[in-house]
Amino acid sequence: MTRRASGRVEGVVQGVGFRPYVYRLAREEGLAGYVLNDERGVLLDVEGDPAAVERFVARLPAEAPPLASIESVAWASLPPTGGRLFRILESARGGEPDAPVAADAATCAACLGELFDPGDRRHRYPFVNCTDCGPRFTIVRGVPYDRPLTTMAGFVMCPACQAEYDDPADRRFHAQPNACPVCGPTVRLGEATGDAALHLAATALLDGEIVAVKGLGGYHLACRADDEQAVARLRARKHREDRPFALMARDVATARTLVELGEAEARLLAGHERPIVLAPRRAGAPVAAAVAPRNAELGVMLPYSPLHHLLAHDTATTLVMTSGNVSDEPIAYRDDDARERLAGIADHVLLHDRPIHTRTDDSVVRAVGGRPLMLRRSRGHVPAALALPLAAPGLLACGAELKSTFCVAKGARAWVGHHIGDLRNEETLRSFTEGVAHFEELFAVSPEVVAHDLHPDYLSTTYALAREGVEHVAVQHHHAHLAAVLAEHGERGPALGAIYDGTGYGTDGTVWGGELLAGDLEGFDRAGALWPVRLPGGDRAVRQPWRMACAWLVAAQDSEPAPLPGIAPRTWQAVAQLARTGLAAPLTTSMGRLFDAVAALCGVRTEVTYEGQAAVELEAISDRSERGAYPLDVADGVLDARPTVLAVADDVAAGVEPAVVGARFHRAVAQATAQACAEIAGARGLDTVVLSGGVWQNRLLLELTLALLRDGGLRVLVPERLPPNDGAISFGQAAVAAALSPPPR
Numbered sequence: 102m103t104r105r106a107s108g109r110v111e112g113v114v115q116g117v118g119f120r121p122y123v124y125r126l127a128r129e130e131g132l133a134g135y136v137l138n139d140e141r142g143v144l145l146d147v148e149g150d151p152a153a154v155e156r157f158v159a160r161l162p163a164e165a166p167p168l169a170s171i172e173s174v175a176w177a178s179l180p181p182t183g184g185r186l187f188r189i190l191e192s193a194r195g196g197e198p199d200a201p202v203a204a205d206a207a208t209c210a211a212c213l214g215e216l217f218d219p220g221d222r223r224h225r226y227p228f229v230n231c232t233d234c235g236p237r238f239t240i241v242r243g244v245p246y247d248r249p250l251t252t253m254a255g256f257v258m259c260p261a262c263q264a265e266y267d268d269p270a271d272r273r274f275h276a277q278p279n280a281c282p283v284c285g286p287t288v289r290l291g292e293a294t295g296d297a298a299l300h301l302a303a304t305a306l307l308d309g310e311i312v313a314v315k316g317l318g319g320y321h322l323a324c325r326a327d328d329e330q331a332v333a334r335l336r337a338r339k340h341r342e343d344r345p346f347a348l349m350a351r352d353v354a355t356a357r358t359l360v361e362l363g364e365a366e367a368r369l370l371a372g373h374e375r376p377i378v379l380a381p382r383r384a385g386a387p388v389a390a391a392v393a394p395r396n397a398e399l400g401v402m403l404p405y406s407p408l409h410h411l412l413a414h415d416t417a418t419t420l421v422m423t424s425g426n427v428s429d430e431p432i433a434y435r436d437d438d439a440r441e442r443l444a445g446i447a448d449h450v451l452l453h454d455r456p457i458h459t460r461t462d463d464s465v466v467r468a469v470g471g472r473p474l475m476l477r478r479s480r481g482h483v484p485a486a487l488a489l490p491l492a493a494p495g496l497l498a499c500g501a502e503l504k505s506t507f508c509v510a511k512g513a514r515a516w517v518g519h520h521i522g523d524l525r526n527e528e529t530l531r532s533f534t535e536g537v538a539h540f541e542e543l544f545a546v547s548p549e550v551v552a553h554d555l556h557p558d559y560l561s562t563t564y565a566l567a568r569e570g571v572e573h574v575a576v577q578h579h580h581a582h583l584a585a586v587l588a589e590h591g592e593r594g595p596a597l598g599a600i601y602d603g604t605g606y607g608t609d610g611t612v613w614g615g616e617l618l619a620g621d622l623e624g625f626d627r628a629g630a631l632w633p634v635r636l637p638g639g640d641r642a643v644r645q646p647w648r649m650a651c652a653w654l655v656a657a658q659d660s661e662p663a664p665l666p667g668i669a670p671r672t673w674q675a676v677a678q679l680a681r682t683g684l685a686a687p688l689t690t691s692m693g694r695l696f697d698a699v700a701a702l703c704g705v706r707t708e709v710t711y712e713g714q715a716a717v718e719l720e721a722i723s724d725r726s727e728r729g730a731y732p733l734d735v736a737d738g739v740l741d742a743r744p745t746v747l748a749v750a751d752d753v754a755a756g757v758e759p760a761v762v763g764a765r766f767h768r769a770v771a772q773a774t775a776q777a778c779a780e781i782a783g784a785r786g787l788d789t790v791v792l793s794g795g796v797w798q799n800r801l802l803l804e805l806t807l808a809l810l811r812d813g814g815l816r817v818l819v820p821e822r823l824p825p826n827d828g829a830i831s832f833g834q835a836a837v838a839a840a841l842s843p844p845p846r
């Protein structure tokens with residue numbers, strides 16, 4: 102008496118050691134059959150003793166390999182064939198590829214052991230990997246995920262590697278990037294290769310020099326983190342005035358000397374995604390001041406490639422590891438381009454000959470209230486699928502413009518692309534169009550619907566509208582923020598969204614950014630907003646927060662406001678004039694700009710070198726023990742911050758510390774938000790509040806508001822797997838477009 106069962110496994114099951122896992126499991130249970138990769142995932146067939154088949158069915162999802170993520174297993178009973186063997190069959194080709202590709206994963210413990218084992222044939226080999234770890238998405242050129250369709254295609258495996266690759270019992274069975282010093286990629290620094298190159302790099306770093314290091318998804322610029330001169334030189338050469346640099350610490354214990362790590366932070370830091378984790382900076386952290394000027398946090402990550410592990414080991418010091426680019430350009434990832442662009446910045450370039458197919462920045466995450474809050478979702482996470490709460494036709498969503506991502510979707514799955522960045526740059530725009538084409542091929546999505554932002558001038562909108570033969574869906578920016586959070590939590594609404602960010606095109610053509618939207622995936626109603634003020638000089642007001650201080654003072658008082666210290670009276674008066682007349686000064690309800698105004702009034706910052714800098718620094722100085730709050734009136738959903746701004750100006754004039762002013766302001770926004778949400782939710786019978794938009798990257802504001810909303814009995818949804826910022830817009834657009842489309846056949 103035998104039984105036969107056929108299983109169809111979907112999810113991230115290719116390139117993660119799933120077939121050898123199935124093979125071993127079947128052998129342990131004494132079952133015959135086969136397993137193969139196909140376009141939908143893994144197809145398997147087992148037969149033998151009915152009790153063994155039953156155990157196999159139960160064990161399969163429960164003991165899956167670490168990098169696998171099973172979405173579903175569908176079983177069917179079939180008549181037994183009498184077979185005795187269990188085999189791994191060749192990948193089935195043809196049809197439309199649909200099998201997800203895995204994300205890149207940090208070096209596993211077994212590979213790390215080999216890396217530092219003098220007796221191992223991969224001792225100190227910077228490309229050691231196996232089915233549990235190593236490059237994936239960054240080297241994939243197509244599907245199915247097999248070596249010829251990766252950037253490892255040019256390396257022919259030596260007999261020893263080939264034997265591992267062919268042995269179902271081996272940890273490297275069908276490990277596509279499998280390599281060793283005999284047959285695989287090589288590191289190089291100038292004329293030196295291999296260990297000699299690594300030695301030169303480590304020596305240069307210890308001497309305070311700057312080394313460009315080719316990583317998984319692009320080049321980093323590295324220097325020692327405790328060397329004031331080295332960091333200052335890197336900052337000067339990179340023209341990246343104040344934006345913080347990320348650090349690479351050798352291990353969790355070293356990271357603890359730099360930042361305060363709670364349980365959630367430590368878990369994020371050590372996870373196989375290996376993101377940059379933002380955590381409160383420790384007093385006395387051995388880090389140069391120029392690493393993160395005027396920031397209360399440091400961004401720390403652990404080594405994630407064997408090359409990083411070797412550098413960390415050989416230098417035994419914390420390194421700055423910032424993306425290899427000049428200020429706002431995208432990270433360099435092609436060797437010729439990197440040599441050219443990084444030549445003026447790095448003293449040395451440590452490169453290797455395994456090509457990077459897709460540029461992928463480091464992901465950035467922070468923990469809030471013990472939960473992860475993604476700030477940039479890229480390497481280690483992309484291209485993992487995200488579930489949509491409803492079925493979508495083939496669709497493409499083009500995102501916003503500054504922290505741009507795209508998203509393709511079909512059925513109940515969406516794939517959000519890697520962080521692309523500011524599209525107003527020729528090279529990023531090219532990454533965007535190439536990335537879209539790559540994802541459409543990888544996930545076999547032929548868009549019938551193309552979603553885009555309502556903003557007519559975004560380059561992503563221009564791209565979307567140029568796609569012919571599709572249905573276009575325009576999605577309002579803050580509606581997309583709301584929808585993204587609902588959808589990532591598997592919900593469709595309705596809910597009340599407090600969506601606070603810098604800029605988004607409103608349905609009335611003005612600049613929105615402090616919005617209370619009542620709605621669901623299909624639509625919304627603007628239930629409230631911040632008091633609108635002028636944005637004097639448009640984009641210049643974003644770079645010069647003192648302009649927003651001027652605009653808010655003009656809105657709040659009848660008399661002529663006095664110029665802020667450091668601003669020439671004539672310039673100030675000209676801007677005040679713009680704010681009064683509205684000439685070259687569109688109306689805005691932007692919450693981000695209110696934070697800018699207050700930061701400028703406090704003397705924290707009158708000009709910024711990156712978006713959100715003023716708010717980041719205002720949060721950093723705010724005294725968390727302060728209990729006071731400024732008035733911020735709420736009436737009919739309108740958050741009137743005019744009395745707030747006047748109270749700030751009075752306190753500043755009276756000599757109150759900026760730390761106290763900042764705290765009272767944060768508390769005012771949190772209280773007004775909670776009050777407005779309670780009123781609107783009560784009036785409309787809503788019980789759920791969504792907090793999203795870039796302003797919620799502010800930990801202090803988020804924690805204060807969350808506590809008040811929960812005390813008021815409201816359920817609160819915050820972003821976790823996608824960022825509160827515009828990196829989530831494409832996913833939100835996809836959710837809205839799916840909800841507005843007729844259900845797919």
Ligand code: ZN
Nearest residue numbers: 209212231234
């Ligand atoms: Zn491994």
Ligand code: ZN
Nearest residue numbers: 259262281284
């Ligand atoms: Zn080899």
Ligand code: FE
Nearest residue numbers: 602605795827
């Ligand atoms: Fe936004």
